[in-house]
Amino acid sequence: MKAKLHLQNVLSSILESKGWEWPEKAVLEPPRDKNFGDMSANIAMMLSKQAKMNPRAIAEEIKNELDNDPYIEKVDIAGPGFLNFTFSNSFWQNLIPEVLEKGADFGRSEIGKGIKVQVEYVSANPTGPLHIGHGRGAALGDCLVRILEFTGHDVEAEYYVNDAGRQMLILGNSIWVRLQQSEGRDVADPEDFYKGEYIIDIAKEVLALNPTILEMDEADSIAICRKYGMNQILEGIKKDLAAFDVRHDVWFSEASLVSVGKVEETFADLKARNMAYEKDGALWFKSTDLGDDKDRVLRKSNGDLTYFASDIAYHDDKYKRGFDKVVDIWGADHHGYIPRMQAAVEALGKKGQLEVILVQLVNLLRGGEQIAMSTRAGKFETLEDVVNEVGRDAARFMFLSRKSDSHLDFDLDLVKQKTMENPVYYVQYAHARICSVIRKATDEGIEVGTSDQNLLSNLNNTEELGLLKLLDQFNDVVESAGEYMSPHTISYYLRDLASALHRFYSMHHILSAEKEIIAARLLLLQAVAKTLANGLNLLGVSAPEKM
């Protein structure tokens, strides 16, 4: 980040002095291959058209201007006009005071300042316990919230509770049926029916709390079952999420939209904009005008609202609450729903302010064998069970180590293993190792010096500089993870940083060197540990001091 900023400043002033415009698509980045220096830029190629010179000549001119820069030690021109920059060791060494001073704030950025974002995630129907698929959405959403916050956004995390509609009726009915069966009534299982064990447990509780329920009017009985069941299940969900360290600031009820007439308000709004019309006794949304395959029903001919209707009202409400940007995290099986939702957002006049992130399915395996899951059939491994079995850290890291839109195999046996197939330990181990060295140094009465230039100039070998260069990239990694909504890049970065640390550790015996070198190395280690901890914290994974 520092290297990038410095380069950007220097280059843009050179370009300005030559009368060239900064090419929009110019890329300044650390090259993949270390032979190409610390940073590379492809601007010479991009400039060749406007400057009417060949890239090589442009590169030469820029190189000449840079010869006296205090931080840039070397400029190489490679291939068709790549400029490769090598920074001086002192430039990198100076990073350490910054990291240590910022501490837990190292890596924080202001790019999201003043932007109010809402992230809505999990939002599972309260009809059964959370399963592993919800866990992935939970880990992703929570991590995004942390990242967005760390990059300066004003973030609110929300859970949309689908407490209206058909699934709730089925839930109530399922409990009622079980309750009657448990009292010996001969009632057949209906077609739409939640079959899980937990329904039977809830039915027992309902009966215990309402001894006269069997004598009541059936509609009242079912209503009692529904209400109690939903509350119990929702409490369970909240408990599971809390155990997984997942934060929601607002629990938003779907039913509340209907009861305060928000949906009707939104209908009126859409009609006024000529985006809704009556046909065949139903109310339709003209989504075809905005890129959807077909128009969608808002109010059914029987008078009931569709899920879509309340969802539009819900999003309308989000924007009315003042969010500049809304992020929805959905299961990938909802992808067909995106065009109509985007159309709805556009119809509300908020085009481009909704971002939908899809979370692909999780295949839960045990020793390579797939475990079948279905809420309806009542067959699943709950999130709670999985977290209890493999631990929060391992589960979260596994969920966040893949792009969210690709399938994830989650093998319980594998995630429990403490091997490299399970990188959470690798990263945590790096942190614990550093803490261990620092403990040892303290025990031996070795002083950790203050980070002045003289002391830090002892950090000169490849491994030490390599670590410093990685530290410099942390800001960038965090910012782009936020910008592209891709938390997994942080996991990959942490693996790289841990790898560089392990390499350093095994190649240089830290505590057996000259006094000044040890002191400087301890400062470096502190900076690395801080960065590892900050990164892990963004993933919601702990950074243990001992393992």
Added chain:
RNA sequence: GCGGCAGUAGCUCAGUUGGAUAGAGCAACGGCCUUCUAAGCCGUUGGCCGAGAGUUCGAAUCUUUCCUGCCGCACCA
């Protein structure tokens, strides 16, 4: 049929905002513990980036046609 996502090393995946010689880990093979945590390190082997065509100085990345896999296509939520 229409649409979405995917196809990269034996396996699991990064890289996809056009950039240089396509990267990790696991597995395989060979080394490294009388010193700070071997949950570690070093090295070797391993690639028609699904196939073809196109766009350009340059394509794993963009366009297009195929092939294969998963998913979705309700007046369900």
